[in-house]
Amino acid sequence: MLPTAFLFPGQGSQELNMGRDVAEAQSAAMDLWKLAEKLSGITLREIYWTSAESGEGAAPAPEMSDTKALQPALTVVNVSLWLAARPKAEAMPKAMPIIGAAGHSLGEFAALTAAGVLSVEDTIKAVCERGKLMAGAGPPSGSSGHGMAAVVKLPLEVVEGIVDKAAKQTGAFLRIANHNSPAQYVLSGERPALDAAGALVKEARGRAVPLAVSGAFHSPLMSEPANVFATILEGLRWQPARFPVCMNVTGLPERDPGILKALLTAQMTSSVLWTTTMQSLYAAGARRFVELGPKSVLTKLVPQNLEGRDDAIAQSAGSLDAVMEL
Incomplete structure (x- = not known):
């Protein structure tokens, strides 16, 4: 064995x-x-x-x-x-x-x-x-929301660039929460940054899938x-x-x-x-x-x-x- x-x-x-x-x-x-x-x-x-x-x-x-x-x-x-x-x-x-x-x-x-x-x-x-x-552990009252999304079919360096760009565009928090495999990552953060990242993932010919979770798990949030x-x-x-x-x-x-x-x-x-x-x-x-x-x-x-x-x-x-x- x-x-x-x-x-x-x-x-x-x-x-x-x-x-x-x-x-x-x-x-x-x-x-x-x-x-x-x-x-x-x-x-x-x-x-x-x-x-x-x-x-x-x-x-x-x-x-x-x-x-x-x-x-x-x-x-x-x-x-x-x-x-x-x-x-x-x-x-x-x-x-x-x-x-x-x-x-x-x-x-x-x-x-x-x-x-x-x-x-x-x-x-x-x-x-x-x-x-x-x-x-x-939901978002504070009056905030735009927290969440997570899986990203597939993109390499790490591309996902890192998307996270950085989405956070800068929106001023909202976003990070890679899960490094599941070299082509599967999970993002966690505030909703405006997640939405912006989803659009950027699509432009890069990847796929972003929102996850049914109650908060921005595995993040400082x-x-x-x-x-x-x-x-x-x-x-x-x-x-x-x-x-x-x-x-x-x-x-x-x-x-x-x-x-x-x-x-x-x-x-x-x-x-x-x-x-x-x-x-x-x-x-x-x-x-x-x-x-x-x-x-x-x-x-x-x-x-x-x-x-x-x-x-x-x-x-x-x-x-x-x-x-x-x-």
């Missing part, structure tokens, strides 16, 4: 009935849903699961994308899949050496849980609070909720990592709990350096990248970020059956 890195997706990977098969087969996973519902005060299973008998009962897409519900629900799915995969991974350390883990934005909490840095309970507690804070969340993170129990976690803020592997806490604290206002993260895991020896989460979003980014490295393979394990086949 190839040296393995485990990847955990973030917001945008949600789908209908996610995590249901694991929870119905393993009581520990069902208990996580119940814990998340208790801590969040939200009936998460009613939102994300349909009725087995009628095929009805799940909430419409906008409610499934609600940050305060999505963050605990998706984290439960990611962690449940890891708990299902862990016995096999730990029973075969030589056959399946774990090089490290990484999570994209919200997924970083599941990565830290997998590495033993945070307990499952502390992780669920943290993401419930994070979801509430970020859902309420999130400073207020980030300061509140920093206090919550201080109250958690932090342990040394059993294997390195490549953190979004630097894209570099870390084990020290103090450093990991500092980087997670900075994450809400910092860019997600996913391309650097993938390249760091490869440089550390990972040749198999296993995504534990729904939709295979990160699996599709592996070849984009490791182009030309033919010895790297990507697998998606979004169900219990897929985990058992690893």
